[in-house]
Amino acid sequence: MSLWAKVCQGDFRAAAKLISIIEDNLKEAIPDLKNLYAKTGNAYIIGFTGAPGSGKSTLLSKVAREYRKQKKTIGIIAVDPSSHLSGGALLGDRIRMKELFGDDGIFIRSMASRGKSGGLARATSAAISVLDAMGKDIILVETVGVGQSEIDITKMAHSIIVVLNPDMGDEIQNMKAGILEIGDIFVVNKFDKEGAEQYFARLENILRAKELSNDWKPRILKTIATEEFGIAELVTSLEERAKYLSKCNRLAEYQQRKCRFEIADMLKDEINTKVLEVVMKSGRVNELIQQVIERKLDPYSAVEAVSERIQIILKDSHES
Amino acid sequence: MSLWAKVCQGDFRAAAKLISIIEDNLKEAIPDLKNLYAKTGNAYIIGFTGAPGSGKSTLLSKVAREYRKQKKTIGIIAVDPSSHLSGGALLGDRIRMKELFGDDGIFIRSMASRGKSGGLARATSAAISVLDAMGKDIILVETVGVGQSEIDITKMAHSIIVVLNPDMGDEIQNMKAGILEIGDIFVVNKFDKEGAEQYFARLENILRAKELSNDWKPRILKTIATEEFGIAELVTSLEERAKYLSKCNRLAEYQQRKCRFEIADMLKDEINTKVLEVVMKSGRVNELIQQVIERKLDPYSAVEAVSERIQIILKDSHES
Numbered sequence: 001m002s003l004w005a006k007v008c009q010g011d012f013r014a015a016a017k018l019i020s021i022i023e024d025n026l027k028e029a030i031p032d033l034k035n036l037y038a039k040t041g042n043a044y045i046i047g048f049t050g051a052p053g054s055g056k057s058t059l060l061s062k063v064a065r066e067y068r069k070q071k072k073t074i075g076i077i078a079v080d081p082s083s084h085l086s087g088g089a090l091l092g093d094r095i096r097m098k099e100l101f102g103d104d105g106i107f108i109r110s111m112a113s114r115g116k117s118g119g120l121a122r123a124t125s126a127a128i129s130v131l132d133a134m135g136k137d138i139i140l141v142e143t144v145g146v147g148q149s150e151i152d153i154t155k156m157a158h159s160i161i162v163v164l165n166p167d168m169g170d171e172i173q174n175m176k177a178g179i180l181e182i183g184d185i186f187v188v189n190k191f192d193k194e195g196a197e198q199y200f201a202r203l204e205n206i207l208r209a210k211e212l213s214n215d216w217k218p219r220i221l222k223t224i225a226t227e228e229f230g231i232a233e234l235v236t237s238l239e240e241r242a243k244y245l246s247k248c249n250r251l252a253e254y255q256q257r258k259c260r261f262e263i264a265d266m267l268k269d270e271i272n273t274k275v276l277e278v279v280m281k282s283g284r285v286n287e288l289i290q291q292v293i294e295r296k297l298d299p300y301s302a303v304e305a306v307s308e309r310i311q312i313i314l315k316d317s318h319e320s
Numbered sequence: 321m322s323l324w325a326k327v328c329q330g331d332f333r334a335a336a337k338l339i340s341i342i343e344d345n346l347k348e349a350i351p352d353l354k355n356l357y358a359k360t361g362n363a364y365i366i367g368f369t370g371a372p373g374s375g376k377s378t379l380l381s382k383v384a385r386e387y388r389k390q391k392k393t394i395g396i397i398a399v400d401p402s403s404h405l406s407g408g409a410l411l412g413d414r415i416r417m418k419e420l421f422g423d424d425g426i427f428i429r430s431m432a433s434r435g436k437s438g439g440l441a442r443a444t445s446a447a448i449s450v451l452d453a454m455g456k457d458i459i460l461v462e463t464v465g466v467g468q469s470e471i472d473i474t475k476m477a478h479s480i481i482v483v484l485n486p487d488m489g490d491e492i493q494n495m496k497a498g499i500l501e502i503g504d505i506f507v508v509n510k511f512d513k514e515g516a517e518q519y520f521a522r523l524e525n526i527l528r529a530k531e532l533s534n535d536w537k538p539r540i541l542k543t544i545a546t547e548e549f550g551i552a553e554l555v556t557s558l559e560e561r562a563k564y565l566s567k568c569n570r571l572a573e574y575q576q577r578k579c580r581f582e583i584a585d586m587l588k589d590e591i592n593t594k595v596l597e598v599v600m601k602s603g604r605v606n607e608l609i610q611q612v613i614e615r616k617l618d619p620y621s622a623v624e625a626v627s628e629r630i631q632i633i634l635k636d637s638h639e640s
Binding site for chain 2: 030033034035037038040041252255256259260262263264266267268270271272274275276278279280282284285288289292293295298299300301302303306307309310311312313314315316
């Protein structure tokens with residue numbers, strides 16, 4: 001039986017193998033990904049993001065256990081773009097998640113960039129599809145809140161949990177441009193720390209002042225993940241969010257946005273390859289580059305000059 | 321006087337202001353960047369990369385001081401993609417670098433992503449040009465070794481220093497695909513830690529076994545940055561590297577590679593915008609997207625079908 005067919009039957013080893021192929025070389029996995037795509041679209045995908053040390057791994061593992069009590073099957077993906085350098089963090093996560101291993105209803109996988117260029121977001125998206133095709137009800141994705149990773153997850157997940165801590169106090173102001181925009185549920189974890197109530201109040205004020213881009217009002221919750229405080233409430237909020245999405249065609253809109261984004265993103269790669277072939281080999285472009293090297297022209301003006309001359313045509317199928 | 325002209329006269333405040341504009345909205349800075357480009361190309365650009373906690377900030381500050389003893393002027397850029405989440409690290413760096421502030425020969429600047437999409441590498445490259453145009457002899461760029469940031473720096477710097485620690489022992493094996501490829505100089509910092517000599521020997525073995533992509537043999541050095549041990553040797557290696565590059569047209573090759581990369585990279589953006597305009601609005605493409613949403617078609621096959629039909633034409637200037 002082919003790999004994708006085994007994945008669709010829920011085979012753990014086949015899923016692990018396919019994700020390894022995705023990580024090593026996404027292109028090799030595409031035949032299987034094509035075949036299993038029809039079986040996707042049924043999972044509830046939840047992203048966890050927050051700074052290192054915010055306790056999001058522990059929180060994620062507690063949410064997984066809560067969902068297991070409801071007999072839901074779980075897939076977990078821990079995305080760690082830095083693991084080829086600082087592997088320690090991921091190892092720590094694995095230890096914290098150890099209590100979850102051995103439960104047949106839970107599949108856990110970590111993803112690292114392995115120094116490949118630009119591929120982690122796409123590999124993560126493909127890995128989510130694998131778990132989705134396996135039949136997992138709930139897919140929990142943990143991203144380290146660094147650089148672009150927390151932005152990428154918004155394209156992949158139905159619900160985004162932003163994990164914060166009371167001792168991040170002075171950072172709230174700086175975050176408004178980034179992380180506050182993407183959260184559907186904000187969790188102030190480690191709520192037993194000093195200043196928790198004040199932090200919560202400030203966060204509430206900032207979020208209340210925000211203009212909402214849609215009619216979902218972000219929830220703010222208090223948790224102490226290590227003591228399982230607030231976990232049931234978090235799962236309740238996640239289910240409220242799921243109900244919200246299932247109403248009024250919002251899921252269809254979400255699917256369309258996700259599809260368009262994925263296809264546009266992959267097309268960019270294809271087109272970039274063509275551009276490098278066609279444009280960067282042109283004699284005129286190489287003349288301009290030479291002028292830039294000699295500081296007779298600046299690179300910005302060179303790009304403008306080339307860009308004006310590039311034309312993109314979408315041939316009709318009957319023409320080709 | 322315009323901002324770029326002030327920058328070219330070495331004005332600190334003008335440089336700081338221009339870099340702020342670059343960070344906030346690179347497009348607004350382009351007129352000034354165009355004008356100052358002719359003044360660039362004279363600085364020796366050195367990248368420092370390594371895991372958080374490796375001591376690369378301290379090492380960088382000691383290298384800066386060593387170069388200051390030689391009356392060289394210094395520009396420092398600390399790139400921290402995570403600072404909008406974990407701002408603490410950068411603050412720590414600033415404190416460690418405090419001893420360098422107040423010296424007129426040193427300009428220090430930190431760059432953060434501020435949640436903007438994909439722009440940090442390009443903003444860093446533009447900031448390097450600003451310091452270069454200011455007339456700085458040496459530009460030291462610190463990147464957090466996370467995700468793609470350490471790959472990007474290889475496109476911008478003449479020399480890459482990879483900062484390692486003896487307690488990263490078990491990680492060496494995992495690193496071979498990534499960080500070991502990009503280092504021109506490897507520094508085992510915190511050499512007073514246990515196991516330093518063994519770590520050094522293992523690293524030496526791995527690097528010796530590597531096939532070199534050019535005729536520069538990577539150096540491996542021992543430092544204790546906090547005690548200024550090994551710093552003079554590091555600067556000597558950096559100068560050896562500079563001499564190596566200046567021989568046999570290697571700098572010209574480096575310049576050409578860098579220029580081609582920069583122009584191709586900027587062109588991709590221009591073209592991606594055009595693609596989204598032309599391709600994603602096409603009726604045929606939207607039909608395919610609908611099929612993907614309905615799971616009648618997978619996104620990979622959709623991309624292939626569209627990609628086949630895209631044609632890129634570079635019009636001649638006399639045609640336009």
